[in-house]
Amino acid sequence: MIGAILVAINVLVAVFAPVIGRWEPQLLDVKARLAPPNPTHWMGTDDVGRDVWSRVVYGTRLSMLVGGVVMLFSFVGGIVFGLLGGYYRPLDNVLMRIMDGFMAFPPIILAIALMASLGPSVVNVIVALGIVYVPRVARIVRGSVLVIRETPYVEAALALGVPDVTVLLRHVLPNCLSPVIVQGTFIFAAAVLGEAALSFLGVGVPPQIPSWGNVLAEGRLYLQQAPWLTLFPGAAIMACILGLNLFGDGLRDLLDPKMQGVANSARPS
Amino acid sequence: MQTYLLRRVLAVIPVMLVVATVTFVLIHLAPGDPASIIAGPDATPENIARLRTHLGLDEPLPAQLLHWYGRLLRGDLGDSIFLRRPVTEAILERLEPTLLLTSWATLIAVLIGVPAGIVSARYHNTAVDQSFMGLALIGLSIPNFLLGLLMILVFGVWLRWLPVAGYVSLDLGLWPNARSLLMPAVSLGLVQSALIARITRSSMLDVLREQYILASRAKGLAERAVVYKHALKNAIIPTLTVIGITFAILIGGAVVIETVFNIPGVGRLIISAVLRRDYPVIQGVVLIIALTYTLINLLVDLVYLTLDPRIRYQ
Numbered sequence: 335m336i337g338a339i340l341v342a343i344n345v346l347v348a349v350f351a352p353v354i355g356r357w358e359p360q361l362l363d364v365k366a367r368l369a370p371p372n373p374t375h376w377m378g379t380d381d382v383g384r385d386v387w388s389r390v391v392y393g394t395r396l397s398m399l400v401g402g403v404v405m406l407f408s409f410v411g412g413i414v415f416g417l418l419g420g421y422y423r424p425l426d427n428v429l430m431r432i433m434d435g436f437m438a439f440p441p442i443i444l445a446i447a448l449m450a451s452l453g454p455s456v457v458n459v460i461v462a463l464g465i466v467y468v469p470r471v472a473r474i475v476r477g478s479v480l481v482i483r484e485t486p487y488v489e490a491a492l493a494l495g496v497p498d499v500t501v502l503l504r505h506v507l508p509n510c511l512s513p514v515i516v517q518g519t520f521i522f523a524a525a526v527l528g529e530a531a532l533s534f535l536g537v538g539v540p541p542q543i544p545s546w547g548n549v550l551a552e553g554r555l556y557l558q559q560a561p562w563l564t565l566f567p568g569a570a571i572m573a574c575i576l577g578l579n580l581f582g583d584g585l586r587d588l589l590d591p592k593m594q595g596v597a598n599s600a601r602p603s
Numbered sequence: 604m605q606t607y608l609l610r611r612v613l614a615v616i617p618v619m620l621v622v623a624t625v626t627f628v629l630i631h632l633a634p635g636d637p638a639s640i641i642a643g644p645d646a647t648p649e650n651i652a653r654l655r656t657h658l659g660l661d662e663p664l665p666a667q668l669l670h671w672y673g674r675l676l677r678g679d680l681g682d683s684i685f686l687r688r689p690v691t692e693a694i695l696e697r698l699e700p701t702l703l704l705t706s707w708a709t710l711i712a713v714l715i716g717v718p719a720g721i722v723s724a725r726y727h728n729t730a731v732d733q734s735f736m737g738l739a740l741i742g743l744s745i746p747n748f749l750l751g752l753l754m755i756l757v758f759g760v761w762l763r764w765l766p767v768a769g770y771v772s773l774d775l776g777l778w779p780n781a782r783s784l785l786m787p788a789v790s791l792g793l794v795q796s797a798l799i800a801r802i803t804r805s806s807m808l809d810v811l812r813e814q815y816i817l818a819s820r821a822k823g824l825a826e827r828a829v830v831y832k833h834a835l836k837n838a839i840i841p842t843l844t845v846i847g848i849t850f851a852i853l854i855g856g857a858v859v860i861e862t863v864f865n866i867p868g869v870g871r872l873i874i875s876a877v878l879r880r881d882y883p884v885i886q887g888v889v890l891i892i893a894l895t896y897t898l899i900n901l902l903v904d905l906v907y908l909t910l911d912p913r914i915r916y917q
Contacts, residue, residue, distance in 0.1 A: 434614075435621020438897045439889065440855025443873075444625075447889045450877040451632035527746050531859050534748055537877050554752060554863065557767075558760050565756075568749045576744035 337584055340577025347391055348398035357385035359392040359544040368560045378562040380552050386562060390570050392544035397526045397574060400460055404525035405518050407464030412471020413514070417502050419472065420479025430476065433469035441466045445528055449537045456539050463528045467521050474517055478510030512589040519582030523575050530571055546571050611904055615897055620672075622893045627671045629889070630882045631664075640880055680887035685879045690887035694869060700770050700784075701868035704791065704860065705853045707784055711792030712799055712853070713846055719796070720803025720842070725830050727808060735800065742797030747856050751790035751863040758786060768865040787864045791856050795849050803842045810838040840911050847903030851896045 347354055356376075357363075363375070363383040371378045377386035419429040436444065448462035482488060483506065491501050532538030533547025534554075541548055546567040553563030630637050638655040639646065646654075655661050659670055674681070680690035719739070723732040759767035771783040810816065811834050819829050858870030865871075869888055876884035 431617040432621055434618045435625065438618050438622050438893045438900075439625075440852060440892060440896055442855045442858060443889055443892050446858070446873060446877060447626070447629055447885055448632075450880070450882070450885050451629050453634070530746060531748060535859060535862055535874050537874065550749065550752065557752065557756055561756055561760075564749075564752050568753065571746060571749060572741075572744050575746070576741065579740060579744055 335584070337577050337580025337582070340573055341581050344394055344398060344574050344577060348395040351391050351395040355385075355388040355391040357388040359384065359388045360542065361385065361388075368556060370560075371562055377566040378560065380549070380560070380563055381556060386549065386566055389544040389549050390546070390567050393546040393549060393567060394570060394574070396456065396539065396543065396545045397529060397571075400456070400463070400529040401522040401526045401578075403460050404463045404467060404528075405522045407460065408467035408471045408521055409514065409518065411464065411468035412473075413475050413507070415468065415472040416475025416510075417479055417507065420476040421483055421498070421502060421506070426476070429472070433472050436465070436469045437473075439466075441524070442528065442531055445532060446535070446537055449532060454537060454540050456543065459529050459532060459538050462532075463525045466528070467524070470521070471514060471517065474513050475510050478513060479506055482506050482509050516582060516586045516589055519578050519585055523578035523582070526571070526574060526578070608905070608908070611901065615901055618897055619894065622890065622897070623672060623675055624668065626886045626890050626893075627668055629886060633880075633882070636660075637882070640882065675890070680890065681883040683876075683881055683884045685876070685881045686884070690883050693872065693884060694887055694891055697867060697869045697872045699773060699868075700866045701854070701857050701861070701870060703773065703780070704784055704787055704857050704866065704868065705850060707781070707788035708792035708795065708853045708857070709846070709850045711788055712795035712849055714796075715793065716796035716799025717803050717839075717842060717846075719800040721807060721830070721835065723800065723804040724807030724811065724838075725826075727811075732804075736804070739797040739800045742794055743801075745794060747791050747794045748859045748863050750793060751787060751860055754786045754790055755863070768863075770864070770866040770868075784866075787860045787866060790863070791853055791860050794856075795853060799842065799845055799849065802845050803838070806841040807834060807838040810834045813837075840907065843910065844903055844907060847899060847906065851899040854892055854895060 361384065363369075363379055363385065365383070366375065366379050367383040368381055369375055369379045369383075375385050375387065377390060379385055380389070415429055415433065419426040419433075439447070444466050445462045448465060449458060452458035452462060488501060488505055491505055496505075529538055529545065530547035530550070533545045534551045535547075536551060538547055539545050541551070549563060549567040553560065553567070556563055630640075633640060636651075636655075638658060638660050639651050642651045642654050659667055662670075678691065680694075682688060683690050683693055686693055719735050723735045726732050755767050758764045765786055766783060769783060771779040773780045807830075811830075816829060816834055819833050820826075824833075857868065858873060860866070861868045861870035862874060869892070873885060873888040875881075876888070
């Protein structure tokens, strides 16, 4: 419940960022550089006088965008590979070895390496993180497909001459979705953390774009003079990830009662 | 048992083949011609052409790929463009801080996570359990680099107990070294301890529901003996897997933490290489980390095998 509320708040902030933000996130208030929180700048300003509140609010928008699109990206890729691998045995060996290969990289390392080649941009962050999480979804889908393809109703459908594609999409896919959806919230959280970490390291979204990671990267340089640059975006990340983790745990208990209590939350970087 | 062992060891080969291919593709994924990227913006066309022949970039891609495999098998990761020295040398030099940081963090994660998980399971659904699990959930929601920044703020800037950043080499003594790694290791390990606590707790709870636990209680064993002697032995197996992987996971986390605390380890190396577009270094670091990760996973599986006879006979 608390999880759902926190997630809802994040989504609302993201949608209404221009209204809530009060300031343009790029606007320089040169007279008020590194200003502490005050009635004009609720969360203070950064080293070039940009409003931190506005950058955190727009950062929420970016995080929700990255989390959401990475989740969908990994769903589409993971479901395609998982269905193919689980259903067609000869393909399975090749596909799953490739997925294993990708999973041999720690997520953040693979993301950094991909960003090195793709170059810093929002789209590339999404692509890089998407590639990182596709194999993880594929593994889950494949596992379910292996079980479902042996069920009598699939056998019946095949005996009736239903084409493979229809069997896969209409009979197999819907039955392997619930673990994927549960995993989705954790991928969402991991993608938000991934973007923040990449941007913090300076290899994520370009520095002028407001992102929690970017504000934290600036904040690191002014930790002593301007702790608000670290504290506020930090609180935003924590609230967001906590919300997603709680939401995911709740969703899992709801959709998959067998898994109750099994620790599976998002792994930060 | 032997066939399983052999199969498990051999399974590493295709994984490493994919890893090598992915790292090869990295440089070809970058926009532009690899030779001009490597030569840098100031290079003349002749220089670029010479480099292209030197690196074998005018060969067809499959031939290049085969050469790449061949070089890797010989342990040759090429030369850094920026540092002008072999990549393996550059990595070896940066290994000490990263390995120490990861080891300390693993130790912290285990020493906090395992007892917290056991106690939570023993006092299931009490205030102790709920507060530990609440803490664990918060722990899982803090990115390690943020925890690092907050620790610098509190212990470095406000309380001035510990140095805000930097690394003291092991050559200068164990204590100064450990002191410089204390905050980085805690911020890296604490988050992981939350995961370990959750897994230990849930596997303890599963085991405590088993018949043989009921039997040992029925014959009048003390609760202490039931939990620590009978339940723990079986419950610890999934935890051991996580502990094994913890080291591997934390190598990834160390990359970020090194930036927070300015530690000159492998993580700083790869980040500065990304900013300088020093592809051989990026490829080298990524490969070594993936290799380590894979070998640790293999090792964990083999340990698992010796610990749990049920898997051995399958």
